[in-house]
Amino acid sequence: MTPPDEPGNLDAALRALPKVLLHDHLDGGVRPATIVELSAAVGHELPTTDPQGLGRWFVDAAGSGSLPRYLETFEHTLAVMQTADGLRRVAREAVLDLAADGVVHAEERYAPEQHQRAGLTLQQVVDAVREGFAEGTALAAADGHEIRVVQVLSAMRQDHRSAEIAALALANRDAGVVAFDIAGPEEGFPPSRHAAAFRVVRDACFPATVHAGEADGLDSIAEALHVAGAVRLGHGVRLADDVHEGPDGAWRLGLLAHWVRDRRVPLEVCPSSNLQTGAAASVAEHPVTLLRRAGFEVTVNTDNRLQSGTSLSRELGLLVREAGWTLDDVVDVTLTAARHAFLHDDERRALVDRIVRPAATPGTARPGRHRA
Structure with a gap:
C-alpha cells in the first residue's frame, strides 16, 4: 500500500476510518444550497443567494475571533x-453528509426552543428531527453506509427554559434523545x-x-462538573490553563485538571471552531495536543x-498535517470517542470493535500507540 502520509492517501485513509462524532450542531451543518432554497420559500434575506458564495460567507463571518x-x-x-418539513430536510441531509x-455514530445537538417561530411545539420539533434522521439513515444504508445518529437537546444558557428542555429530553429518552446540554454565550451565563x-x-x-472552557475559563469548567454534573465537557480547551509541562517533561496539573484527568472526563474538542472563536491561535498550537x-x-x-467549512475527516487531517499527529493518534482519539458515546456499554463495545477491525488491517493505522 502507498504510504498513508501522502496527501491523497491521508485523506482517503481518514474518510475510510469509521468515525465517531460527539459534538456537532444540527443548525451549524446546513447545506448552503438548502439555505438558499428554503430561504426563498420563507422570504428570508441572505447575504448572497449563490450557494458557493454563501458557504464562503459563513466561514468568513464565523472567523471574526468572537464567539x-x-x-x-x-x-x-x-x-x-x-x-417540520424544513427540520426533516436539514436532519436528513446532515445524516447523508456525515455518512459520506x-x-x-453521530450525536447531533440543537436547541428545540429556537425552532418555534412558526408555531411548532417542542415535541413536534423533536419528532421532525427524529423523522429526518430516520429518513437519512435509511437512504445512507441503501447507499452502503451504516450510520446511527441520535439527538442531544440543548437549552440556551442565556434564556430561562432549561427546566422545560430537560423535561423534554427525559420524555424522549427512549426515542433517540440521549443527553441534555446547555449552549450559547458562555461568559456571564454559568451552569449554576x-x-x-x-x-x-x-x-x-x-x-x-x-x-464549558471555550469562551470562559476554569470556573466555568468547575461549575459544569460540580454543579451541572457533566459527564463530558463540550470543548474544555481552557483546561490547558491548569496544565503545565516542566523542563524535565513531567506534567504539573492543578486541582481541577487533576479532577478531570483522574476521572477520565472526556473533552469534546473542536479545533477549527476554536480558531474562529479565538480559543486557539492555530492548529499547530491548539491545546488539544498538549491535553x-x-x-x-x-x-x-x-x-x-x-x-x-469542515468535516470530521478534515479536522483529523489538520491535526496530522499541522500538529504532528499520526494515524495511530487519530485512531486512538476515535476509539476514545466511541468509548464515551452516549450509548449503553454493550453498544459502545460494538462500536469500538467496528473501529478497531478496519483500523487493524495491514497498511492502515493501528490502535493502542500514543504518539501525539
Whole structure:
C-alpha cells in the first residue's frame, strides 16, 4: 500500500476510518444550497443567494475571533428550520453528509426552543428531527453506509427554559434523545443558572454534557462538573490553563485538571471552531495536543461544519498535517470517542470493535500507540 502520509492517501485513509462524532450542531451543518432554497420559500434575506458564495460567507463571518459574532451566523440557518418539513430536510441531509464522510455514530445537538417561530411545539420539533434522521439513515444504508445518529437537546444558557428542555429530553429518552446540554454565550451565563434542570436529569440517571472552557475559563469548567454534573465537557480547551509541562517533561496539573484527568472526563474538542472563536491561535498550537499528551480523554469534533467549512475527516487531517499527529493518534482519539458515546456499554463495545477491525488491517493505522 502507498504510504498513508501522502496527501491523497491521508485523506482517503481518514474518510475510510469509521468515525465517531460527539459534538456537532444540527443548525451549524446546513447545506448552503438548502439555505438558499428554503430561504426563498420563507422570504428570508441572505447575504448572497449563490450557494458557493454563501458557504464562503459563513466561514468568513464565523472567523471574526468572537464567539458572539460567531453565534450571529445562526440566524440564517435557524430561519430555514422553523417548520417540520424544513427540520426533516436539514436532519436528513446532515445524516447523508456525515455518512459520506465515514461517520458511523453521530450525536447531533440543537436547541428545540429556537425552532418555534412558526408555531411548532417542542415535541413536534423533536419528532421532525427524529423523522429526518430516520429518513437519512435509511437512504445512507441503501447507499452502503451504516450510520446511527441520535439527538442531544440543548437549552440556551442565556434564556430561562432549561427546566422545560430537560423535561423534554427525559420524555424522549427512549426515542433517540440521549443527553441534555446547555449552549450559547458562555461568559456571564454559568451552569449554576440552570442548576435545577441539571438536578432533574441527574436524578433521572440521564447524562449531561455542558459547553464549558471555550469562551470562559476554569470556573466555568468547575461549575459544569460540580454543579451541572457533566459527564463530558463540550470543548474544555481552557483546561490547558491548569496544565503545565516542566523542563524535565513531567506534567504539573492543578486541582481541577487533576479532577478531570483522574476521572477520565472526556473533552469534546473542536479545533477549527476554536480558531474562529479565538480559543486557539492555530492548529499547530491548539491545546488539544498538549491535553492529549498529558493524558486527558480527548475527542475531536466538528462543532459547526458549515461555519467552519469542515468535516470530521478534515479536522483529523489538520491535526496530522499541522500538529504532528499520526494515524495511530487519530485512531486512538476515535476509539476514545466511541468509548464515551452516549450509548449503553454493550453498544459502545460494538462500536469500538467496528473501529478497531478496519483500523487493524495491514497498511492502515493501528490502535493502542500514543504518539501525539
